[in-house]
Amino acid sequence: MYTAKAYSVASATAAFTADTIPRRATTEHDVQIEILFCGVCHSDLHTARNEWSSVTPTVYPCVPGHEIVGKVVKAGSAVTTFKAGDLVGVGCLVDSDHTCPNCTADVEQFCHNATFTYNSPDQHGTAPVTYGGYSESIVVDERFVLRVPENLNLAGVAPLLCAGITTYSPIRRWGDIKGKKVGVVGLGGLGHMGVKFAKAFGAHLVVFTTSPGKKEDALRLGAHEVIISTNPEEMKQHAGTFNFILDTIAADHDINAYINMLALEGNITLVGAPETPLPVSALALLFGRKSISGSLIGGIKETQEMLDFCGEHGITSDVEIIPIQKVNEAYERLLKSDVKYRFSIDMASLKA
Numbered sequence: 602m603y604t605a606k607a608y609s610v611a612s613a614t615a616a617f618t619a620d621t622i623p624r625r626a627t628t629e630h631d632v633q634i635e636i637l638f639c640g641v642c643h644s645d646l647h648t649a650r651n652e653w654s655s656v657t658p659t660v661y662p663c664v665p666g667h668e669i670v671g672k673v674v675k676a677g678s679a680v681t682t683f684k685a686g687d688l689v690g691v692g693c694l695v696d697s698d699h700t701c702p703n704c705t706a707d708v709e710q711f712c713h714n715a716t717f718t719y720n721s722p723d724q725h726g727t728a729p730v731t732y733g734g735y736s737e738s739i740v741v742d743e744r745f746v747l748r749v750p751e752n753l754n755l756a757g758v759a760p761l762l763c764a765g766i767t768t769y770s771p772i773r774r775w776g777d778i779k780g781k782k783v784g785v786v787g788l789g790g791l792g793h794m795g796v797k798f799a800k801a802f803g804a805h806l807v808v809f810t811t812s813p814g815k816k817e818d819a820l821r822l823g824a825h826e827v828i829i830s831t832n833p834e835e836m837k838q839h840a841g842t843f844n845f846i847l848d849t850i851a852a853d854h855d856i857n858a859y860i861n862m863l864a865l866e867g868n869i870t871l872v873g874a875p876e877t878p879l880p881v882s883a884l885a886l887l888f889g890r891k892s893i894s895g896s897l898i899g900g901i902k903e904t905q906e907m908l909d910f911c912g913e914h915g916i917t918s919d920v921e922i923i924p925i926q927k928v929n930e931a932y933e934r935l936l937k938s939d940v941k942y943r944f945s946i947d948m949a950s951l952k953a
Contacts, residue, residue, distance in 0.1 A: 602626055602727060606951050607736035608925050609662040613651040616929045617735070622664060625727040625740050629679040632746050634689060639734035640668030640759035640918070641944035643790070643851065646932050648720050659720055666734025666946075667693040667718040668762040670755050680743045688749040690908065692762035693718055693898050695731060695745050707902040735925065737951050747905050750912025757917025760790065760943040761908060763898065764918060768795040768847060769907040770899035771870040772802065775845050779803035784846040786830075786859055788815045788822075791849035791872055793919060793942040796822045799847070801914045807839070809846075809859070818941070822919075830858065841889070849873050860885040860893065871895045918943050924950030 602623055609620040627633045645665035647653050669691040673683050683689060696716035697704050703711040716724055719733030732739075749758055768791055772778065783804035785795040792808070799806045800823030807826045808819040816827040828835045836858065843862045851873035859869055860882065867889070881893065899907065911917065919942045923931055931944045 605736050605738045607664045607732065608928060608951070609664045609732075609735070610649045611662050613649075613659065617649075617932075620662060620664070622662075622732050622736060623727050624732075624736075624738060625725045627675050627677050627740055629677040630742055630744075631677045631740050632673055632680060632683050632689070632743050633675040633738060633740045634669070634671040634691065634746070635674045635738050636669055636671040636734055636736060636948045638670045638756045638759040638922075639666040639946045639948060640763065640920070641666075641928070641931055641935065641946065642668055642760075642763050643935065644763070645733075646935055649932070657720065660730045663720055663730075664732035664735050665719050666736070667691070668759045668764070668943075668945075669718070669734035669739065670749060670759045670762070671739075671948075674738070677743070682743050683746060683748075688751055688755070690747040690749045690758065690762050691718060691734070691739065691741050691745065692747065692766065692904055694901070695721075695741050696724060699744075707900040709900045710898050734948075735928065735946065737948060745901060747901070747908055749908060752912055753915070754917050756922050756945040756947070757920050758908075758911075759945050760794070760918035760920065761911060761916075762904070764790050764794045764943060765911065765916075766899040766904045766907050767791055767872050767896070768849070769798050769910070770903055771847060771872060771894075771896035772798050772845075773903070773906075774896070775868060775870070778845060780805065781844040782807065782842055782864075784809055784828075784843045784859070784862060785824075785849065786846060787849040787873070788812075788819055788942075789849065789938060790918075790940075790943045792847075793822055795847045795849060796824055797916050800824075801910070801916060804845075807843070836862070843867055846870070847872065851875060853877055853879070856880075856893070857882045857885050860891060863889060863891045866890050866892075868892045868894060918945075920945040922947050924953070926950060926953070
């Protein structure tokens with residue numbers, strides 16, 4: 602065991618402060634990683650403030666961070682995939698039981714014994730729960746470490762480990778979208794990645810937004826058209842024409858308005874998680890054999906596929922780089938959607 606510098610929060614109302622946390626010694630199948638950048642996800646904020654207490658109560662001290670990019674500094678004796686100096690990533694998962702049907706089907710995120718990167722029971726007993734990427738280093742089983750393409754900007758790679766795979770997976774799973782009419786609802790941390798992936802896959806891409814001020818940015822990111830969803834005429838013009846819609850909104854909204862945009866056998870997939878259930882019109886689904894589904898990140902194999910795709914197409918997240926000392930300010934700005942489009946923490950600042 603060794604100790605590492607980190608930033609942690611001591612309660613739901615406390616600010617982040619400098620801390621020292623335990624990390625396990627590198628076993629034969631482990632990789633020790635020096636963390637270079639860590640993205641700030643809205644899940645970090647929910648967990649730090651114990652806003653998901655009814656499902657997963659936060660154990661304090663809490664060290665969030667599951668969008669990790671770093672460099673291997675040590676590899677266990679049995680590790681064959683990585684060596685010191687390799688650029689790697691760690692996403693939302695650091696372990697699973699490896700044997701259940703979900704694990705063998707390469708969807709470890711649905712393993713009932715999955716170990717998440719932070720605030721999950723620590724199977725190694727190093728600490729009461731796992732600690733995430735707001736830290737100078739981390740030790741992870743090699744099966745949950747991902748290879749990062751060397752041609753990409755590392756600060757922009759970090760959010761790919763959550764926001765990237767969250768949007769890539771449902772788009773890829775839907776099928777060949779080349780030439781199809783695809784919509785992305787919302788232009789935030791998730792939405793802007795959905796735009797980049799749908800464009801790279803060759804879709805005719807339309808962004809739905811409530812903010813006219815985002816139109817220019819949506820077009821810059823790759824959208825062919827922008828619909829102001831609060832404008833009934835614009836919505837009416839496109840009704841019944843979409844093959845697939847990715848809904849990234851985490852706030853309450855009228856999902857039926859977007860179901861009505863779907864063509865025959867069209868699908869809308871939710872990746873946002875509104876706090877209250879969304880009323881759904883059965884008739885809107887029945888007339889057109891439409892469907893609604895949800896999606897949660899992706900398995901390790903698919904996440905590596907996503908990273909390789911990003912390397913081939915030069916895709917990264919649009920980020921604002923911050924030092925760790927500004928993480929409290931970043932959380933406040935995140936609540937106001939005051940970032941284009943993700944914060945990426947330069948972990949070198951932890952040494953300051």
